[in-house]
Amino acid sequence: MKFTAFITAAALAATAGAAAAETRVTYKSAKTGTSYYQMGVEIAEAVKEATAGGIIVTVEESQGSVQNVMEVRARGGDYVFTTPPALVGAAQKAAGPFKDKGDPKFDEIRALFPIPSLTMHFVMRADAGVEDISGLAGKTILLGKGSFGAREGEKYLGLFGLEGKVTLADAELSNAVAALKNGQIDGFVTAGSWPAPNVIEAAASLDVKVLSLSAEEIAATKRAKLVIPAGTYAGQDADIVTTSLPVVAYATAAMSDDAAYELTRAFWERKADLAAASAWWGGVDSDLMANIAGKIHPGAARYYKEIGWALTDAQM
Template sequence: MGAAIGLAAAIGIAATASAETRVTYKSAKSTSSYYQMAVQIAEAMKAGTNGEVIVTVEESQGSVQNVMEAKARGGDYVFTTPPVLVKLAKAGKAMFEGKGDPKFDEIRALFPIPSLTMHFVMSDDSGVTDFAGMEGKTILLGKGSFGAKEGAKYLGLFGLEGKVDLAEIELSNAVPALKNGQIDGFVTAGSWPAPNVIEAAATTGVTVLSLTDDQIAKTKRTKLTIPAGTYAGQDSDITTTSLPVVAYTTTAMDDDTAYQLTKTYWEQKSKMGAAAAWWNGVDEGLMANIIGKIHPGAAKYYKEAGMALTESQM
């Protein structure tokens, strides 16, 4: 009898262990907002599945590394990257030139996460309300980040290269520098609402510049609208650009796991949004930004939820 009870207990433990799904989620540097998002997703998956899905967050040095690792990782691998990098990897172009691999063709999307959103932030004291007004002003771009590179590109595209003074200050000091008049404005990219823009708007008073449709077309980036009221003193919508970011896996992931991850993500999104406002910018509209195919397990959820997919995503 004792042996039978022991065997039954062992079987029960084994069944419990097999029911638990473990996933590795590779995101970004631990100091970034995208790492914080990864932690929130891990917590949401555990809560939304009653512990059936356990997500381990793994730090990354960037999206290119995330894509490259898809060649060697297994069915428990989820990673984040802008969709354009997946497209480049499959074609063996740009930073993936000479590094192509058939495994890249097995990458499949799960769900969109907050986009990298461009903010051109000008102090009220500067009087600047459009890009032409930036001429002769002191602007902080930062160094090395996507926002810094993108900001410099836009200055060139809009005829401002060499016509603004670029401040040699770290982006982390943008708000104090704006408050004490060292700079007239700064450029930052991240999910919205951006914490440094929230602080600047609340303490200094700022105008976040909108781009015209012609300017957006020149950037070749995705148009994004930040709704009125997002930042203190913002009475109207802000039209800007963004770089979409998506959570991906590969065909090595089984359909059930992909379905469970996707379903739980969308069902928990409102709770995540109550804790961190950047999740409130994610909606069905971002699905159009997914380039390439969506994992069949995820596609099953989208069909159930009535979220339309394009032919190229199926």
């Protein structure tokens, strides 16, 4: 009887020790069903494998990047979230969507690693004869509603003198491929990680042309340049030069250096496996580190120093 009690106590002690060694993290990114939510699931699986279960990541649904940043005020050191760097800067200045909502905790936001950027795609029927952005005049385009891509697409129409010259289809972006196939629209605008599922579907269904922007047009948008390599989509025999909004995974200074180090190490060491499973990870590389405008977590910075990646003074 005493022997049994001793074994039970020892087992409980071992279980407690294992639990104490396990780090739990909440990862908040996007709505369920989106590509960015799926990325979170893939990161969670990669981190679990890379750390042999030492770090368990729970993916939590989000209503968007602004909410992700706002929750920093009430979260602790186990919180990881995704957002464009520009929104972090706005939060720290109490500007834009954070006007009159400033908080000292926003100054504690620290970057871990970049994830696939929101990439603009202007997708046209090949028989519409559109070769560049100016060719959208007189065409019927589906922008969708409420999304980053819809807002950005509308902005570009204004920037390039096309406001009032393009017929905007009154439909949801989810109907874009069907509308393109049956000739209801000449093209659609979408933003997301590349390769984009709806662009893959469109290119597989009919001849399409994804427009490139000139250097001058990209400069006018004040967005980051991004090149989608030739062959990414069916029938695409040349690179597509477009714009993107960088997206980064963040934690806060409340996260331990060791946890930030292990998360960052796990991500990059498994990145090739992630890309083999989902093509959108293929565009994530060291070049995207330049898009991190704010400070990088000291634990993550330790990993980057170990592998010889240079960080800017502003990132330190």
